[in-house]
């Protein structure tokens with residue numbers, strides 16, 4: 001029998017989801033409204049410690065609405081992390097605004113607070129402040145919120161947090177996504193929990209969240225006929241998908257623990273390899289290790305990132321490079337970038353390893369073995385056996 005393909009971050013159902021979905025069918029709430037949507041919003045808000053939440057059709061939709069409610073209009077500029085997934089940027093363009101990309105720091109791989117503070121100072125002097133900052137919390141780790149919020153507050157620039165990858169993380173004990181003007185989360189299929197597709201917008205501002213719900217349902221005014229004083233979107237989450245999300249939310253803590261265990265296992269089994277390093281965990285909080293990310297220094301490791309990627313693919317293991325920075329994307333290269341070297345370097349040498357919460361010990365061993373084989377020429381054979389033995393006893 002051949003071994004099965006190992007995926008990067010597959011969905012991991014707990015069993016409860018099926019019962020909750022059946023409840024949606026039994027009560028015929030097969031619609032973008034219903035009791036599961038309301039309950040999911042309440043339970044999610046409680047889980048992240050936000051006063052208010054609106055369940056939406058995707059994280060991208062949530063960011064689109066959050067930016068619109070932050071006042072972003074055609075011609076405005078919006079600062080955004082360059083090292084991210086394209087969905088952090090697309091909504092800026094949907095609104096006719098212009099992204100300006102900011103580099104990461106090496107400590108967290110997220111937006112560099114010093115670079116941001118300097119850029120805002122310079123912009124304030126020339127009277128060209130951005131309308132908003134989209135702050136991304138990458139790969140399950142919070143950005144350094146305190147200096148970033150302070151710099152933005154000094155200039156009156158709202159922060160919209162893209163916490164799509166960071167559900168379950170903490171920053172000094174609190175959830176990233178709950179600090180800014182608004183925050184967004186994603187329940188896409190590969191995120192730490194999934195509703196098969198969906199998103200959430202959270203904010204302290206009750207009126208903002210109510211407005212988000214209205215915009216997400218075609219901005220219908222409270223009138224007996226269909227009346228619209230502004231133009232909205234069809235962005236509400238389905239009651240069926242909210243049922244899946246509720247089931248997943250109940251096991252979130254366990255999913256974080258499982259992903260952190262994957263990371264610990266990789267760190268123990270690969271940590272001795274020269275030229276291989278792990279994404280650091282910043283001192284300000286708990287990273288979920290949504291994805292375990294490594295960097296490969298080809299001179300020391302003896303092979304480059306792409307060689308490792310190919311070796312994993314040959315072993316039927318899905319891995320992928322760290323996000324290609326937005327300022328290097330053909331569709332976005334014409335926009336201004338502040339810095340960029342750190343993100344470029346992380347893209348060149350960074351690799352995301354299989355990190356699903358359902359990974360078993362045998363799966364992890366297969367990944368470790370495939371990586372060690374690429375580096376193996378430099379290592380004595382007994383070293384390989386020693387680390388594999390360590391895996392077996394974990």
Ligand SMILES: *Cc1c(COP(=O)(O)O)cnc(C)c1O
Pocket residue numbers: 057058059060061084085087088136162164165185186187188197198199
């Ligand atoms: C997944 C993701 C999104 C978008 O979420 P969807 O639910 O897929 O629309 C936005 N930003 C980042 C950083 C993401 O990883």
